Amino acid sequence: MWGFTHLPGASPELPHRRHRATLDFLSSRVMDPPKKLWFIKSTLTAYEAQAELIRRLPIVRGIVFHFLALESFGALARSSNESVIDFPKLPLRLLYYLRHALLAGTFAVVGFSGYHLYGASRTGADWLAARLIPTPEILSAAGLDFHPNRSTKAPANVWLVTETDTEELWSNGLRIDTEFTTTGKARHYLVFPKDGSSPIERTGPPVGIVYHASQNDMAPFAEDFSRDILDQTRDLIGWLKRREIYNYMIDRFGRVYRIVSEESVAIHAGESIWADEDYFYLNLNESFIGIAFESQWSTDVDLITAAQVQAATNLTDILRLRYGIEDINCVPHGLVSVNADQKLIGYHADWARGFPFNALGLKNKYETAPPSVDAFGFGYDDDLVDRLGGRLWPGVELAQAQLAERASKETIEPAELRARLRAHYEDLRDQLR
Amino acid sequence: MDSDVANGEGRIGLDIGTSKIMSVRQSGSQLKATNEVNAFLPLPYSKITENILLQNKVHYYQNNGHFFVYGNNAEKFAGLFNAETRRPMSGGLINPDEPAALTLIKVIIQGLVKKPRSKSDLVCYSVPGAPADAPNDLIYHEKLLEGYLTELGFRSKSVNEGQAIVFSELEKENFTGIGISAGGGMCNACLSYLSVPVISFSTSKAGDFIDKSVGSVTGESATRVKMVKEQSLDLASSPKDKIEEALHIYYDEVISELISTLNTSVSRASSEAHQLDRAMPVVLAGGTAQPNGFRERFERALEASSCPIPISEVRMSPNPTQATARGAFIAAVYDS
Ligand SMILES: Nc1ncnc2c1ncn2[C@@H]1O[C@H](COP(=O)(O)OP(=O)(O)OP(=O)(O)O)[C@@H](O)[C@H]1O
Ligand SMILES: [Mg+2]
Ligand SMILES: [Zn+2]
Numbered sequence: 001m002w003g004f005t006h007l008p009g010a011s012p013e014l015p016h017r018r019h020r021a022t023l024d025f026l027s028s029r030v031m032d033p034p035k036k037l038w039f040i041k042s043t044l045t046a047y048e049a050q051a052e053l054i055r056r057l058p059i060v061r062g063i064v065f066h067f068l069a070l071e072s073f074g075a076l077a078r079s080s081n082e083s084v085i086d087f088p089k090l091p092l093r094l095l096y097y098l099r100h101a102l103l104a105g106t107f108a109v110v111g112f113s114g115y116h117l118y119g120a121s122r123t124g125a126d127w128l129a130a131r132l133i134p135t136p137e138i139l140s141a142a143g144l145d146f147h148p149n150r151s152t153k154a155p156a157n158v159w160l161v162t163e164t165d166t167e168e169l170w171s172n173g174l175r176i177d178t179e180f181t182t183t184g185k186a187r188h189y190l191v192f193p194k195d196g197s198s199p200i201e202r203t204g205p206p207v208g209i210v211y212h213a214s215q216n217d218m219a220p221f222a223e224d225f226s227r228d229i230l231d232q233t234r235d236l237i238g239w240l241k242r243r244e245i246y247n248y249m250i251d252r253f254g255r256v257y258r259i260v261s262e263e264s265v266a267i268h269a270g271e272s273i274w275a276d277e278d279y280f281y282l283n284l285n286e287s288f289i290g291i292a293f294e295s296q297w298s299t300d301v302d303l304i305t306a307a308q309v310q311a312a313t314n315l316t317d318i319l320r321l322r323y324g325i326e327d328i329n330c331v332p333h334g335l336v337s338v339n340a341d342q343k344l345i346g347y348h349a350d351w352a353r354g355f356p357f358n359a360l361g362l363k364n365k366y367e368t369a370p371p372s373v374d375a376f377g378f379g380y381d382d383d384l385v386d387r388l389g390g391r392l393w394p395g396v397e398l399a400q401a402q403l404a405e406r407a408s409k410e411t412i413e414p415a416e417l418r419a420r421l422r423a424h425y426e427d428l429r430d431q432l433r
Numbered sequence: 434m435d436s437d438v439a440n441g442e443g444r445i446g447l448d449i450g451t452s453k454i455m456s457v458r459q460s461g462s463q464l465k466a467t468n469e470v471n472a473f474l475p476l477p478y479s480k481i482t483e484n485i486l487l488q489n490k491v492h493y494y495q496n497n498g499h500f501f502v503y504g505n506n507a508e509k510f511a512g513l514f515n516a517e518t519r520r521p522m523s524g525g526l527i528n529p530d531e532p533a534a535l536t537l538i539k540v541i542i543q544g545l546v547k548k549p550r551s552k553s554d555l556v557c558y559s560v561p562g563a564p565a566d567a568p569n570d571l572i573y574h575e576k577l578l579e580g581y582l583t584e585l586g587f588r589s590k591s592v593n594e595g596q597a598i599v600f601s602e603l604e605k606e607n608f609t610g611i612g613i614s615a616g617g618g619m620c621n622a623c624l625s626y627l628s629v630p631v632i633s634f635s636t637s638k639a640g641d642f643i644d645k646s647v648g649s650v651t652g653e654s655a656t657r658v659k660m661v662k663e664q665s666l667d668l669a670s671s672p673k674d675k676i677e678e679a680l681h682i683y684y685d686e687v688i689s690e691l692i693s694t695l696n697t698s699v700s701r702a703s704s705e706a707h708q709l710d711r712a713m714p715v716v717l718a719g720g721t722a723q724p725n726g727f728r729e730r731f732e733r734a735l736e737a738s739s740c741p742i743p744i745s746e747v748r749m750s751p752n753p754t755q756a757t758a759r760g761a762f763i764a765a766v767y768d769s
Contacts, residue, residue, distance in 0.1 A: 023627055024607050033604040034441070034766035040608065040628045041767065217711040235712050239743045242736060 015047055015055075019065040021217070026073050032084045035076055043072045158318050174314035176248075177257045180237050184244045184264035189286035191279040192428050199431055200279075206262065207281065208288040208329025209319060210269045210336060211312070213297030213350040214240075214249065221252060221305065233294060243267060246290040248315060254307025256315055266290050271347065272336040273378075273425075275371035276328045282428055284336060288329070289319060297350045304356075313360050330362050335393070338372050340429065343422055345372050345396070346384040353388055369399035376425035377403070377418030443554040445546055445587075446762025448597070448755075449538075449578065450559075451522045451618030451641065452720065456545040457758040464762065466755050467545055469504035472518040473537045474511050476500045482514070494540050501533060504541050524637055525561035525619040526574045539581050549586040556587045557765035559594040559757050561621050562635035590768065593633050595623025597760030602716040602750050610714040611744075613691065614757055615721035617641050620691050624699070624713070624742075634698045638690045640721040646686075647679040662724070669726030687721065688731050692738050699741050712745035718756035722749065 015023070023043060030036040046068045047055070055061050076084075161169045166179040187206065190199040216236045219228035233251045240246055240259045247266045249257045260266035268290030274281045281287050291312065295304045319325060334352025338345050346352055357364045372378040373396055385392060403421075407414040441459035448455040455468045476482050478498045486493050486500060491510070494501040502510050507518045521527060521534035521541075528534050546556055558578055563571040575591050582589035592600070598612025598621075608628035614621045617640040623633040643662065644655040651658070653676060661676050672678035715735070717728055732747040750756040 020627060024609075027607040027627070033600070033763045036604060037600065037608065037628055037763060037767040044627070044629065232711070235745050238745065239712050 015044070015061070015065050019062060019069075022066060022069055026069055030076065030084060035084055039072050039076050042075075043069045046072065156321075158314075158321055170314065170318055172314045172317060174256060174311060174318060176315075177255060179257075180241050181258045181261055182241050182244060183261045184266065186263060187265055187286055189281075190432060191281060191287065192431075193279055194275070194277075199428075202287075205323040206287060206289045206319075206325070207276075207279075207323075208274065208284070208325055208331070209316065210272070210284055210288045210290050211330075211332045211351055211355065212246065212268060212290060212292040213295045213333075214246075214292045215296055215350065216294065218252075218294070218296050236294060240292075246292045248289070248291040249294060250291065250308050250311050250315070251294045252305050252308060254305065254311040256311050260290075262289060262319075268292070269333060269336060271338050271340040272333075273338055273370075273372040273376060274329065274331060274336045275375065276326060280371060280375065280428065281329075282432060291315065297354075309356055309359050312356075316360050316362070327363050328365075328368070330360070331365050335365055335368075335370055335395070336372075338378055340425075343376075343378045343425075344384070345370060345378050345380050346387070346392075349384065349387050352393060366393040366395055367398070368395045369402055370395050373399035374402055375421060377421030378425075379418075441762065441766045443549070443551055444762065444765040445554070445556045446597075446758045446760065446765050447542070447546065447556055447558040448594075448758035448761060449522075449542070450616050450757070451520065451525055452616065453754075454538075454541055454545060455755065455758040457755065457762040459762075464759065466758060468754075469541050469545060470508050470518075471504075471522055471538070471541060472507045472520050473501050473503040473533065474507040474514070474516055474518050475533065476502065476510075476514055476516060485513075486510075492544070494536065496533075496536070501537060501540075503537050504544065523618055523641075524564070525616070525621070525635065526564075526570050527577060535577070542578075542581060543585060546582070546585060546587065552586070552588075554587050555765050555768065556582050556589045557592050557761045557768070558582070558589065559597050559761050560591045561594055561619055562623075562633045564635065564637065590764070592761050592764045593623055593630060594621035594757050595633050595635075596625060596630050597757045597764065598716055598718050598750070599623055599625045599628070599760065600763040601756045601760035602718065603714065606714055609711075610716065611695070612756075612760075613715065613717050613722075614719035615639055615687065615691070615717065615727075616719040617721070620687065620719070620721070622691065622695060624695075632698050634694055636687075636690045636694050638687045639719075643680065643683045643687060643721070646683045647676060650679050651675050663720075666724045667726060668724050668730055684724075684727070684730065685734075688734050692731075692734050692740070696738055696740055712743035714745050715747045716750055716756075717747065718750035718753040720754055722753050 023040060027036050027040050030039055043065075047065055050061075050064055050068075054064055157171075159171045161171050163169070163178075166177065168176040168178060170176070186203065188201070188203045190201055191207070192199045214236060217232055219225040219232060221229065229252060237249065237257055237259070240249060244260050244264075245267045247258065247260045247262055247264075247268075249259055251257070265286050266289075267285055269284035269288060272282070272284045274284060274288075293304050293308050293312065295308070316330060320327075320330070332351030332355045334346060334349040337348040339347040353366075355366075357366075370378075380392065380396065403417060404414050407417040410417065441464075444458065446457040448457075450471060452471055453468055454471050455466055457464050457466045459465070476499060478495075478500060482500060486502065491502055491506050492504075493506075494503065511518050519531060519533070521531055521538040523531075527538060560571065560575050560578075578591070579589050594614050594616075595612045598614050599608050599610060600612075602612060603610040603625075609626050611622060611624045619635045619637050620639045621633070621635045624631050640659075640662075641655075644659045647653070647658045647662075648655040658676060658680070662680055666677065666680055668681065668684060672681050715731075717731060722728070722731075728747060728749045735744060735747060752759070
């Protein structure tokens with residue numbers, strides 16, 4: 001997940017982002033500037049004129065918004081000649097975007113009561129979407145289990161077969177697109193021995209991998225949207241390259257792009273904490289490689305493609321082999337990201353749920369006690385619990401239990417122990433400056 | 434929806450700028466732009482002067498023992514009569530210190546919009562962003578213009594100049610992106626999302642600032658600096674003399690002021706409610722953006738700054754001097 005996602009208070013209210021995508025989609029079909037402007041404005045104005053209650057109810061507002069957009073679009077279509085609206089590609093895509101509205105209509109006819117409408121249209125909408133858009137390639141990451149019996153050791157034998165100016169081919173089939181690669185600052189970082197001895201300075205290879213979700217705008221994964229999908233990826237690559245974000249990005253067709261060269265530091269992990277058997281690692285940009293899936297991670301949609309999982313598996317194998325990266329140091333961003341000032345975990349939460357460890361030949365780190373909690377006494381707030389759909393990963397509980405046990409052995413309150421651990425963290429953090 | 438939205442009959446876009454006023458209207462299937470320099474030339478009354486003006490069929494306005502030649506003719510005759518032109522506007526707004534401003538701007542506007550053909554004819558005119566230090570000046574400016582247009586028999590509405598750039602240049606992006614007009618009196622910018630203006634701002638360092646500053650450090654007149662700037666400046670190659678060197682320096686100053694204002698406005702206006710789900714394009718327009726190399730300089734400076742929003746590209750308007758008026762025209766047409 002990259003930094004900035006929020007923008008300014010606009011005076012005429014903008015609808016929720018998912019509905020804005022509909023508006024964006026429909027207006028892209030209008031070929032005449034003033035008409036396009038008319039369409040957008042009249043939809044927004046009509047929406048703004050709705051009672052505030054309607055605009056606040058999640059599903060209802062979606063239905064109303066789609067309905068109003070459709071009305072404006074219809075008015076425009078009726079009053080325009082053919083050249084103004086680009087119809088050919090419309091039906092399938094239109095149906096997709098309007099599925100909530102269509103459902104509302106259906107349910108209105110059937111006569112569901114309000115509460116049922118809410119629940120039913122939600123599942124119903126997904127059901128309808130699934131039928132409208134064939135998505136055989138999309139898998140829910142949580143359900144992935146490609147190589148159930150794979151060992152968590154990196155394979156012993158993968159090599160670079162051949163390379164050109166723009167591509168590398170690896171013996172496990174992975175192609176790495178190097179056309180957009182940029183170099184940044186060389187790696188140079190401190191690692192903190194767990195035995196308390198003084199930190200060790202390293203300039204060498206990365207010690208681990210942090211996995212991310214790019215969280216950019218994403219069109220549905222279907223043939224009709226090919227153009228949009230490619231455009232979005234291209235925009236994303238340009239942005240990542242300019243900002244030196246992530247070392248690798250994997251698009252939805254499983255193509256792997258090297259963005260920032262492996263020897264250089266990419267921006268990706270921000271304030272973060274991890275540890276292996278011997279060392280603590282703080283702020284992992286410098287010491288860990290960042291790999292992003294082009295995906296929208298959230299608690300209710302965690303969709304990545306089979307091609308992405310395959311590519312991530314191959315890439316992980318290559319990196320682990322090349323740098324001797326241990327399994328323990330391959331973790332998703334959500335498990336390492338912290339708010340250091342407030343001593344809270346899960347500042348960025350990408351992949352704090354549903355990461356396909358198994359498919360990638362990695363041990364499930366959701367079961368591992370995060371060192372942020374275990375060793376440095378970090379906590380979490382309700383907001384994180386909310387963002388993760390009501391439950392944190394089991395490792396957090398484990399870490400808290402371990403901490404409580406240590407406190408009782410030392411016969412002090414857990415809070416006191418936590419305070420001491422946090423102070424220790426501050427010490428280490430100071431040494432980074 | 435009104436059926437006459439289909440065409441631009443009776444709709445006019447008007448760019449009321451510090452250095453020029455431009456109208457855009459529909460003519461057949463084309464758009465037609467007409468342009469008057471926003472300046473006038475006061476000439477003391479004399480029979481000879483009157484004869485020259487009459488022979489040349491020059492429109493003028495007479496008051497207080499003076500002829501006032503205005504618009505493009507003002508520049509044309511300034512040399513002939515060896516007199517200095519004056520301007521009704523400064524810094525993007527009607528100049529309160531110029532006594533002749535009100536009348537002359539009205540005369541120039543009238544020459545461009547002509548007479549309405551029906552009561553529903555609509556003029557959409559551009560206004561700058563409110564100056565941070567004197568927001569009320571904009572209200573005065575806007576009300577005066579609205580008053581003139583009403584007097585002339587038009588319905589009218591105003592559009593922010595940056596937003597007008599978004600309307601004319603970012604149609605493909607469904608009016609999402611940042612429009613910037615770098616003009617004479619000021620630079621205006623607007624960040625819009627699906628046509629909704631989210632942030633708009635203006636800076637007072639623009640073309641006139643460059644002319645004046647370069648003039649004062651090189652000892653040249655602003656008029657001469659302006660000539661060099663408009664005719665031979667190339668920001669992509671290294672400066673060849675003192676004037677060019679100073680032009681490069683003050684161009685950088687204009688750009689850096691624009692970018693730092695953009696960055697602070699964006700960070701200041703941050704709220705959870707408006708997630709930006711894609712990178713935004715920036716479009717550059719206006720007379721000051723015209724020299725070769727301007728776009729590249731701007732892009733480099735923007736990349737080097739810590740702009741908090743993702744930018745997909747920085748592109749130049751294909752028609753930098755007409756972009757505002759065309760955008761105002763689109764705003765006039767869509768409004769049924
Ligand atoms: N080719 C050129 N190269 C450099 N500068 C130019 C060129 N042509 C015009 N300019 C400058 O552009 C400015 C005028 O731009 P423009 O016509 O966009 O401004 P305006 O709309 O009248 O003013 P504003 O919008 O600030 O009120 C003047 O400073 C002029 O010197
Ligand atoms: Mg202007
Ligand atoms: Zn992330």
